[in-house]
Amino acid sequence: MEDLPDPEGFSDKALNAAYAIQALPLLKELRTLEQDGDTRELMLLSIRTKLIGRILLGIEEINSLKAQIDCEADRATQVADRLQNENSSRVRYETLGAIVVAGAARRGVGRCSLGRIDSAGSSGCQGRPSDCNEV
Numbered sequence: 637m638e639d640l641p642d643p644e645g646f647s648d649k650a651l652n653a654a655y656a657i658q659a660l661p662l663l664k665e666l667r668t669l670e671q672d673g674d675t676r677e678l679m680l681l682s683i684r685t686k687l688i689g690r691i692l693l694g695i696e697e698i699n700s701l702k703a704q705i706d707c708e709a710d711r712a713t714q715v716a717d718r719l720q721n722e723n724s725s726r727v728r729y730e731t732l733g734a735i736v737v738a739g740a741a742r743r744g745v746g747r748c749s750l751g752r753i754d755s756a757g758s759s760g761c762q763g764r765p766s767d768c769n770e771v
Contacts, residue, residue, distance in 0.1 A: 657694035662687050 646654075646663065654660050666683045669676070 653694070657690045659687055659690040662690065 645667070651660075651663075654663050662683055666680070666687070669680055669683070
């Protein structure tokens, strides 16, 4: 901000914006001409036109950055959705697998229990799962 001889008349936000779009030299020149009472309207108009051009370029750069940020946010959302779908599928398969294993275990334990109750002893189960032999 040292480029401006007299920062009065410009807010801190305006000076920061001018610095960001590299317009401080133009502001300095404009301020000098206005303070000297220079009536060269063409020169003032030329400087103001350059300032407007810099402002428009700054706006375009901001819009471009905003579009890039929006695009990255959309990509992140898509990745999050895919991960959620994969997680849901994995949980579904794990639940189904647990149900199948639990069912098979119940069936085996049930046959063993029936074998114990069976007075003929045809199943060969003596109350221990290792003794159960399916025929």
